Amino acid sequence: MEHPSAAMAGLPASGILNRIDRTLGVTVEMAAALLVLLEIIILGAGVTARYVFHAPLIWSDELASILFLWLSMLGAVVALRRGEHMRMTGLIARVSPETRALLEAVAVTASISFLLLILPHAVEYAEEEHFIVTPALEISNAWRAGAIPVGIALMLAAAVFRLARFGSRKPVLLALGLTAALIALFWVAGPALKPLGKLNLIIFFVGIVAVNVFAGVPIAFSFALATFGYLACTTSTPLLVMVGRLDEGMSHLILLAVPLFIFLGALIEMTGMAKAMIQFLASLLGHVRGGLSYVLIGAMYLVSGISGSKIADMAAIAPVLFPEMKKRGAKPGDLVALLSATGAQTETIPPSIVLITIGSVTGVSIAALFTGGMLPAVVLGLALCFVVWKRHRGEDLSQITRYSKREIGKLAVIALPAIALPFVIRAAVVEGVATATEVSTIGVAYSVVMGILVYRQFDWRRLPAMLVETASLTGAIIFIVGCATAMAWGLTQSGFSQDLAQAMANIPGGTWGFLAISIVAFVILGSVLEGIPAIVLFGPLLFPIAKQVGVHEVHYAMVVIFAMGIGLFAPPLGVGYYGACAISKVNPDEGLKYIWGYVAALLVGLVVVAAIPWISTGFLKF
Template identity: 70%
Template sequence: MARIESHPGGASLIAERPNSSRGRSWTTLLDAVLGALVEIPVAILVAAEIVILFAGVIARFVLHQPLVWSDELASILFLWLAMLGAVVAFRRNEHMRMTAIVSRASPQTRVFLDVFATGAALAFLLLIAWPAFEYAQEETFITTPALEITNAWRAAALPVGIGLMAIFALLRLSRIGSIRTVATALAAVAAIIIAFWLAEPLFRQLGNLNLVIFFIGVVAGSVLVGVPIAFAFGLAIFGYLTLTTQTPLMVLVGRMDEGMSHLILLAVPLFVFLGLLIEMTGMARAMVAFLASLLGHVRGGLHYVLVGAMYLVSGISGAKAADMAAVAPVLFPEMKARGAKPGDLVALLSATGAQTETVPPSLVLITIGSVTGVSIAALFTGGLLPGVVLAVTLCLVVWWRYRKEDLSHVKRASRREIGRAFVVAVPAIALPFVIRAAVVEGVATATEVSTIGIVYAIVIGLVVYRQFDWTKLKPMLIDTACLSGAILLIIGTATGMAWGLTQSGFSRSLAAAMTGLPGGAVTFMAVSIVAFIILGSVLEGIPAIVLFGPLLFPIARAVGIHEVHYAMVVILAMGIGLFAPPFGVGYYAACAIGRVEPAEGMKPILGYMLALVIGTIIVAAVPWISIGFLS
């Protein structure tokens, strides 16, 4: 019989083969050796990024001698961090995957589906390996401006990471299931690929119907049988480009590179590490103790704190994944200790990610202003209140769900206890204000600011709380890279999908259809909400804005909708799609950060998503919420 093991970060159904113990021993040894050879460099990369970016802050703000090469070097190392982190996540089987169906299957079927999922991931890796190598070769002709080295040093991370993941996939297949199960599952993967390849002449005649087949059918089918999300996206866009277009596959690798290596996303691993650091140094416990003393006796109290905390820190890093990574590790442990279910926590975390999309400073707001000509200052002013409206709707759901919460075991804190907890927590509570002040005062960029938080947390942990376990640093750095790699690979393949959708001409067709709608502003706004919820589930915020903003904002103005009002509604609707399962990338990022299986949050998130939709409708129906404070 097969043995099924569970691993953190998703449903990992590993079935060790009972026979061939000699074969299993050498593959296990090889896996451990290669794993160490990847984990040590990736831990060094995370530490190096922190040092480089913080050195840039000191050189520019303190010494007034900017390091012109710091951002460039950080960008080069970041792609290596992302790809090797994805390798670590693959080895640990911690890439996010949907297991709502897989978990209900019989043990034998679960083992088969796990082998099938690994085989599907391996198929994508093998198919993309040569284009990745060609892409790295092409980058040899580009020289970086500051360091004056060939860009191949950076681009080589893609084929190296893909090759290492393929090796770990083969090692896993050598250890899981019976030989018959592995052969059957791999044959099924091969048969599906061959069937699609033979159907190429048919696909080329279907036009934009292929968008439904690949971006909905292939993605949905792959996700539901347990293929990791990143690889499901990758298979869909690879199949679409190969079988329906003449696009060189090297272009797909370039789009993945672009999606994964945007320097603003470097805030993701740094905030992930900051979250782990806050917990290790005792800062998290101090903050939670104070918040619990204030709201611990209130039903659902810490859930309200989560909503407020996301509003407070939102936009600091410019990446929603980084915002969630800064908040979740602080609150989740105590909320779980108080009986909150992990699925509900990750559902609320995901919902708050959508809630705070309009809160400045926001990269989406800056982008929408740059591509549409709308005043960024006006967008910043208009974005504050819509986030509050959605926060209120989420809090109403929290109140309803936790109105009967049993708090008989929770003692209400006295004023003296609250005061004492506040004094202890002041250094920890000051952290988000230190981070925000650093951005507002121009001390650091949105990417660099997390390093200030890290240094602050280290100093406070050593000097104030005197709780700093040096032995935990290496595992924390590796865990940071692992989690970040899983998130960034999803973003990379999703960016490839976004590019494919752009090239299909779908954007022009959508704009033409919406221009001819009857009913004026009301119908146009309603259709925009539905359309951007759908688009948000396929595209990231910035690609969607760049693609559709210049097309739809003139239409909005023509039908009498204020451009700031329309921007708020569009961003909120897109945020709902981005964080709504089963296709929303943001939802899986929240699950990865919370280390919760995606299936657990499916049911709890429905109420929160309904609250967000209601809040968005309120914002759409009452223009004053968006434009009332504009001068």
Template identity: 70%
Template sequence: MVEPISASAPVAAERAEPRAAPAARRWSQALDRALMTAVEICAAVLLLVEICVLLAGVICRYVLHAPLVWSDELAGMLFLWLSMLGAVLALRRGEHMRMTACVARLSPSRRAFVDTLANSASIAMLGLIMTPAYRYALDQVPILTPAMEISDGWRALALPVGTGLMLVVGLVRLAQVGRRRDIAIALAIAVALGALAVLAAPWFQTLGKANLLIFFVGVVAIGIFSGVPIGFSFALATFGYLSLTTATPLEVMVGRMDEGMSNLILLAVPLFVFLGLLIEMTGMARAMIAFLASLVGHVRGGLSYVLVGAMYLVSGISGSKVADMAAIAPVLFPEMKKRGADEGDLIALLATAGAQSETIPPSIVLITIGSVTGVSISALFTAGLLPGALLAVLLCAVVAWRYRKEDLSGARRTSRREIVRLMLSALPALILPVVIRTAVVEGIATATEVSTIGIVYAAAVGVLVYRQFAWRRLGRMLVSAATLSGAIIFIIGCATAMAWALTQSGFSQDLAALMAKMPGHSYGFLAISIVVFILLGSVLEGIPAIVLFGPLLFPIARAAGINEVHYAIVVVLAMGVGLFSPPFGVGYYSACAISKVDPDAGIRPIVGYMGALLAGLILVAAIPWLSVGFL
């Protein structure tokens, strides 16, 4: 006898489902904990070894004048393992870059289903590239490294191992979070789409360049707006395009991912991320902010000026705008609210200050541009300072106008003796950004090498000067740095493979021809580039956008007579504006989350600040001297 099922029966069944298989759930949780503990330990040890190896190389080269010929080679081999293990941790922690603006508007049940579908798409991508990654690693076995003379297969093995670990993590996460009904439907959709794609392969091969729209616009857009991590969306589209429309061996795709992830310049990413965490942990950021507040805290809008100045000073060192904002907002916002500042205005200024400081060295985006386009990183570091300062001045002008009637009855003017004391306290912290930027710009050390110097300096200052060094946090900081950098580097690898596929399809030649026909020649190209990168920055964030389109657009800019350094600064600022612009810019929502402010509160106040940023961006684009005048 079949009893009728009430409308609430499915919900009741879903609530009872975790109890139906407690043993399986406990087993998956135990596996998850053991696996993640092992990966965290390995990632933390690898990052620590990287720091030691690079520091030893710096000391031997510049102090002992006896360079270690194998240090860079060993660092490069370990770096790929660090990146893949970091990507595993990022997947487990949900820290891979993804767009959630559309998914967040769905009802809870629909959002849960879409999340399950997105997770299933990521798992499918990992399963598809697992075999090509293994074959690629086997192909690298006969190749010997020049200095250490060991098989390059040991380095390339990181790709299949990391992919396999991510596959396990994805499956465990799906089993723990997904509902059985959603999993079954997602599996059915995946199988149906896969079968349909295979059957349609002969038809795809007759479409020619129309496949670019299907895979690199359609598949990527559906993946990104459905909440699939950006890197996984890129990889899924590239795999589909190569496997269904070309005869290219899929090991080539893995090779391009390896190429994108193995650039030694990118080793600066985890090192600077760790340096940023050290700056926050040792109290150096707090000391800088306290000194700035003592200078202008008593004037109208004074703490807002401090916020802009602090973002200028610490920006780029951590490698994460989230980390930059998290170091500043908790220190300043309580006092600013006491003075009656509107929380919407605070969040708007924090977000736009994040966009303003995108070109401040040692910006990870600038390092990424240098790695994928060949532009001098020291030149980019020099070029980024003045445009960032210009945008800061324009933001301060808006602050001056908005706070011209601020009540300062509760403000206290800091005495000169106190200012001197705070300056002396902050001096070791203020020296660090100057040392880092000077060392790279003057050619004393590379961006990667100077990061190790900064780490040693920050640790020494924390222990000897500020006496704030929480040894217990060191392990978590290493893991956090590895996780964030793994998410960044994995996107770079996937975007590099996608950019290669686009180039091989002839898209770059078509794009060059189209851009060459733009009216206004160089200024027309700059104008369209600004619009494109603002849109890309709001959806993809800076790093994947620049890795994907940088190799395509920078040669066009060069052919149009635009200085590559100037063009780099313009597109970085444009991406920053997009990244922090509501309603799509994920940077804006990160600022809201850090400040615990409703995103709706900052929509109106941010208009004025964004107007200042756009005005500054237009000035920088129109006056190349602002970027290249000091080169």
């Protein structure tokens, strides 16, 4: 996670700039916090009207979707102003102060360059959407699409103010010159790049992304710059289309679960439910080496799939477990690495949105996918438990109190309302009370009631700060998803997906050769495309090939999902890893030391699942 550097804390900006910056910041934060609150109210009202009064509000999802795009863009503004967009700072931490100041300035100027380049196209996109009328509210879609140019303009202002706060002009001028020179170089080189064809994919989506990421440019802007450069310099695609793909990536209704579960996680902590739950779990496994790490793996298995979003699942778990784990000496880097690994481990647990997507685009039975997904996740969970056991063999437990059965029983009674929360949420989805998007509002309502009536702990004064924090984190996460979706579209338009499918179909080795190359391909694809875009692009192409070479479609689905999950949650490109870091408030660099052991365990578990089809298909006959 980006933190304000020493270079940013030098000489103060002028008084008028400070006042404008503060006014802008407070206004945007208030608006973003209000939007979080409105989303909770609107979705909660939708559930109540439909389930209690049997009079569904046909406009609730549409209004929530409109407001969500505004929330995501304003949240991204708050995150940029606070320096909370995800980025890698490993290189920055190892260079001289002068070079560090330059790289810090480049991180800002690179972001400014993208915002300046995309802003005219964002305005044009909003103007084009003016002619579209929404079906339920019957208003112009420009009310929704306008969030993109407004958010980009506000981010541009926030980035300029960040640049103005640098203590020295030299790195700022150097960064501006370097950024302008690189943009001009690629612009001039455009005619020479076009004939290179597929080689441009390496130049932009590997080279440009890697250089930006390791130079400390925020991940979202690294993806966005590479995509913009590829489309502008090597294709004739109108750049208006990139804004459309950015909009598409940020507008999936299922992503609405992200801010609501982030807020729910903060609410659980504030009401004392988290403390009660942790005390009980610690009493059960606290005397075991690595006990709370096992709890984290199990907790992610239990709650996974409730929201349909792994980021939302992690947001519900991390705030509950991490504080106590840190008190017991757990390293923040190890915690975020394990959290990220559990995100990959639990990708197949229903009702997973990835499973639903596979079923919808390939024709595989969703019920069969739901049945087949439970046991493979257990296999990968056991692999992670082995790493936890190995790493905590020497943990000092001399200061840890072992609880009596009576004490454990007492703590269980106290924690029961808190422990019941995941089951209440899952039951609401299974019984059809609420959709995966809406269900977090039930969790919020439940937590408020428990906090006020049962735990008698509810600090109303903390709510505004919690809402702003939720908006900032949402903006940082959803903006990455939007930029990654635009990058995925750019890859698709290059013909890369068809070429890959054809190459995989010609791999020697029959079933095992096809599975092996599928694992390698989808680990790579997962790191750049995420689960849903990759499945939509490659599922219809590859599942028929899998069937031809004798791989059961449910078995192949599990292999593909886990491979993509490992790519999604592994650095340096995996978006999920940065989402885990954002939720945990841990610098991404801290997790790099620890995550590779967990990734290795996940790969071993994946090989076991791939080699033994029964793990995925054994229960389908029952």
